[in-house]
Amino acid sequence: MPCNVILLEHTPRPDGLVAAAARMCYSDMGARELVARVAEETDEARERFLAGLWKSGHHSPLEHASFTFGVDGLSRVASHQLVRHRMASFSQQSQRYVKMGQSGDAAVVTPPSISSNQRTLDIFRRQAEASLAAYEELCKIGVPAEDARFILPHGWETRLVFTMNARELQHFFALRLCRRAQWEIQNLARQMLKLVRAAAPLLFRVSGPSCVTGTCSEVHPCGRRYADMEDLLSQK
């Protein structure tokens, strides 16, 4: 199963809420008035304001807008990287309480470098199926699932619900959409960016690695900088 991510919920009108929260810092108006005032602004004015906010380093208002995703078909290799992002909240399917291999097949994400070659694919599938067979045998003997799972491959699929605010998302996209990041988390980040751009087009109009938002900050640049947002989003 390929990684599938959906946007489950998000703060209503994220662009407007962040703009209103930021305007609060520079205004003598109350919150309700400010929200109404911002709602009357043109998209261009709001976009200019939000861009200035980001450029100035005044990033905390972005924390008022949250986005909750559901993902399945992600490997535990990638989820291990995802959960390193401490400003996010996570709920991950447990391998203690949920028996693995219910479909009968080894649910392992296959990297393209392996699936593109029949010989490597055969080696990979054979070992994954053997791991699942050993897991099932251990469970049958009476070993608890929480211990039998130690035999399962690192690439085993997992499911999560997770929430990030817009500030954390900007940080996440900067790190994980860089071509130097691991391919699977890049794919996940790209799908997420497409989803949040639909929900908050002004907040995420420009978002991603430093080659897109400014100048590449990598110590070892990839030498293949993205031309623009379109180029970044169109990659497979």
Ligand SMILES: Cc1cc2nc3c(=O)[nH]c(=O)nc-3n(C[C@H](O)[C@H](O)[C@H](O)COP(=O)(O)OP(=O)(O)OC[C@H]3O[C@@H](n4cnc5c(N)ncnc54)[C@H](O)[C@@H]3O)c2cc1C
């Ligand atoms: C290309 C790449 C390669 C990597 N390779 C490795 C590796 O080999 N080994 C490894 O262990 N990790 C590796 N990582 C993971 C990396 O070190 C971070 O753990 C991960 O990217 C989360 O980033 P973060 O801590 O900036 O973000 P978050 O946890 O999302 O935090 C966001 C920001 O909040 C602030 N913050 C959060 N917590 C604290 C805190 N306790 N104190 C101060 N400020 C805080 C920081 O400014 C931080 O940038 C890699 C990441 C990338 C993108």
